[in-house]
Amino acid sequence: MTELMLKYFRKKQQEVQTEKIYDTQCPFCSMQCKMQLIEQSIVSRKQYKTVGIDNPTTHGRVCVKGLNAYQHAFHKERLKYPMLKVNGEFVRITWEQALEQIKDQFTRIQDEDGLNALAVYGSASITNEEAYLLGKFARVALKTKYIDYNGRLCMSAAASAASQTFGMDRGLTNSLAEIPYTRCIILAGTNIAECQPTIMPYFEKAKENGAFIIAIDPRETSTTKLADLHLKVKPGTDAALANGLLKVIIEENYMDEQFIQERANGFDEVAEYVRSIKLAEIEEITGVSINQIRKAAITFGKEETGMIFTARGVEQQTDGAAAVRNFLNILVATGKLGKLHCGFGAITGQGNGQGAREHGQKADQLPGYRLIENEAHRTQIANVWGIHPEDLPGKGVSAYEMMEKIDEREITGMFLMCSNPVVSNPNAHFVKNALKKLKFLVAVDLFISETAKLADLILPTSSYLEDAGTMTNVEGRVTLREASCPCPGEVKHDWQIIVEIARVMGKEKYFSFSSAEEIFNELRLASRGGIADYYGITYERLRKEGGILWPCPELDHKGTTRLFETSFAHPDGKAVMVVVPNKSVVPKEEVCSEYPLYLTTGRVMSHYLTGVQTRRSPALAARNIESYMEIHPTTARKYQIVDHSLVKIESRRGSIIVRSKYTEEIRPDTIFVPFHWADSQNVNNLVGEELDPVCRMPGFKLSAVKVKPVNDVNI
Known part of the structure; x- marks a missing residue:
């Protein structure tokens, strides 16, 4: 090292007058990554750096939100007095x-x-x-x-479904550590790559180990790109798609008959119902081809181990609880519960959801x-x-x-x-x-x-x-x-x-x-x-x-890594399967000549929930400064919408104005708008008040809308 470099480093060391380290956890998603915030006082200013800490869940990983979370904590608009x-x-x-x-x-x-x-x-x-x-x-x-x-x-739909099927609800029935070693994974309505980025290495490792990954989503996302098979389902039809998968599994005899007999109730009624429906009907309802339905069902059914993960795409529906129950029916029918590298995961959204x-x-x-x-x-x-x-x-x-x-x-x-x-x-x-x-x-x-x-x-x-x-x-x-x-x-x-x-x-x-x-x-x-x-x-x-x-009932108990190894939490120890109809008990909005497009909502990586915190983090706000609408170019041209132009989206409840974004990664009959913005860009102004009859979840993921370029309307 040269003398000049030594002088430079000595000067920098002298400038750092104090250093404080704060142990904490990320305030955002349910991965709850452990972190340290390092505060350095340099002359008359402070600078901050976030580093991950090793822990059983994320092993020191931190995403872009966690790295910049401190910015909102020190923001000038922070409330300090009543x-x-x-x-x-x-x-x-x-x-x-x-x-x-x-x-x-x-x-x-x-x-x-x-x-x-x-x-x-x-x-x-x-x-x-x-x-x-x-x-x-x-x-x-x-x-x-x-x-x-x-x-x-x-989380109410997943919580209700797990409680009704298993007798209890915990986010994952087993630990994340089992994911890399399972043979087939279904990701239903979850964009983990943007919502829970630090969970992705578990699935990437599974892929490296030869797991077959099936993604169910109306959009192509960073998550679906990991999949071997993407079922580009029509918004709001997840329950019907699960029925199609179940029909193939049962009729092609990929059930675990011993597991069903010993540890499940309600199988006969479910089997009778799915045998009565036709795959052509499922194809028409969902927009997913019969060939894809069969491939997904047979792959999941034939593998010795498998896991299913659901999130808001399936759950934020007026039949969200029923839709999740139908995916749980698949797990019960194939006996993929309570066993090594088998189980269910509800991907929790909020930090302490x-x-x-x-x-x-x-x-x-x-x-x-x-x-x-x-x-x-x-x-x-x-x-x-x-x-x-x-x-x-x-x-x-x-x-x-x-x-x-x-x-x-x-x-x-x-x-x-x-x-x-x-x-x-x-x-x-x-x-x-x-x-x-x-x-x-x-x-x-x-x-x-x-x-x-x-x-x-x-x-x-x-x-x-x-x-x-x-x-x-x-x-x-x-x-x-x-x-x-x-x-x-x-x-x-x-x-x-x-x-x-x-x-x-x-x-x-x-x-x-x-x-x-x-x-x-x-x-x-x-x-x-x-x-x-x-x-x-x-x-x-x-x-x-x-x-x-948890559960951890005694001070010398190690905690429970895998649930349901010998019995479920119902009094008789059995899981409960239930018939789930193809269509919701609460009628969902249908597209029509006046409102011809499906609207679905979701997250982006740089923001969290309603954006109160992340929109006050300059490093995060700069990544997405405003809301936007994803639309297929073919659909956009039909409605004279130019890429990156302002668009009015209108439902039966109200309207918002956002900027268009062309993408061929979404269904032509569907648009997508994230939900992190307020006021005139608040997509929830468009969402109806109908609720799931079981868990009282609103139907955020499906609204019928129409779109117009702003230059054609009065704003």
């Missing part, structure tokens, strides 16, 4: 004033309109501790039955995946909480249905935590107008989101760098997110906010927590003996072991 709306403008107030406002307004609303006039809207991005505490807060501090969360719009639905945020659930209408479950949780079972409220309604209750003025106040329903819900114009009817809306957030703009009071919350707690990843692996970065300004953690509101509401004795670990220890007790049993998991164990797969 903000009260006065004469239409937000003004800074003290925490004491904010808490007094909440106490006065919540008390007034419940005095005037009843206990259930208050609603709580939660999130699948908060920690297990905060999800647990929010459910307890709604039912003990507020005594309201109305609580649900944004995970209803993400798994844990957030296990411990009490859903309208019908109590901690440990217990049911609020089950008397034994109510008694057990009431005992943990120190209340009488009869004091627990009953079952509420789903997230979107709470918006309908607001519109009907049955709900007149809301506590909203870390969610943005004005953008994320279907029929978004309706949701926005409904929220304006509330007497009092409290929003807890990092930023003034599109929904927080409507609030009467906004409370500043901590980011992933500041808020420690446990998260449960896509596998069902509980991990501990360390967080040592100080909170800016007067920011508080979600759990601290809940505790302080409970205190001013006179419920302090039920919420006397001083740390996230204290809350987790109560969660452990509340979950004990439940389906999602965390009792054997402690912070100490998580620090030593890097993560534990």
